[in-house]
Amino acid sequence: MERVLIVCGAGASSTFLALRIRAVARERGLDLVVEAGTVQDLDERLPATDALLVGPHLADRFSELEQRAAEADTPAGLLPADAFGPDGAAAATDLLSELLAGRRHHPLEAEHH
Numbered sequence: 001m002e003r004v005l006i007v008c009g010a011g012a013s014s015t016f017l018a019l020r021i022r023a024v025a026r027e028r029g030l031d032l033v034v035e036a037g038t039v040q041d042l043d044e045r046l047p048a049t050d051a052l053l054v055g056p057h058l059a060d061r062f063s064e065l066e067q068r069a070a071e072a073d074t075p076a077g078l079l080p081a082d083a084f085g086p087d088g089a090a091a092a093t094d095l096l097s098e099l100l101a102g103r104r105h106h107p108l109e110a111e112h113h
Helices: 012-028 039-048 056-071 088-104 107-112
Strands: 002-008 032-038 051-054 076-078
Touching (some): 002 012, 002 039, 002 088, 012 032, 012 088, 032 039, 039 056, 051 056, 056 076
Parallel strands (some): 002 032, 002 051, 051 076
16 A cells, blocks of 8 residues: 655645545555645655655645655655646546656665565
């Protein structure tokens, strides 16, 4: 089971997206725990996170958030502008699958297991 954290400004929109991603993940047979959070609690939650998704309205802060995630060995992805729209959960799950696949094939990860 892999843990995913979605961050947005206050956590409200990411909460709804997390629910929708969980449904898409179940349909695709993915074993994911998807949670919503805020930028303020990011550092405390990153160590237990396998992938970070960042809300599109935080695009101007993405490099900073991506760096913070990298320091915790967590891949990060910026959600597309329509992530909170009707088909956003499928697109977000696609991005998430890419991030997690990259993590599983990361050379340093292989050395730790």
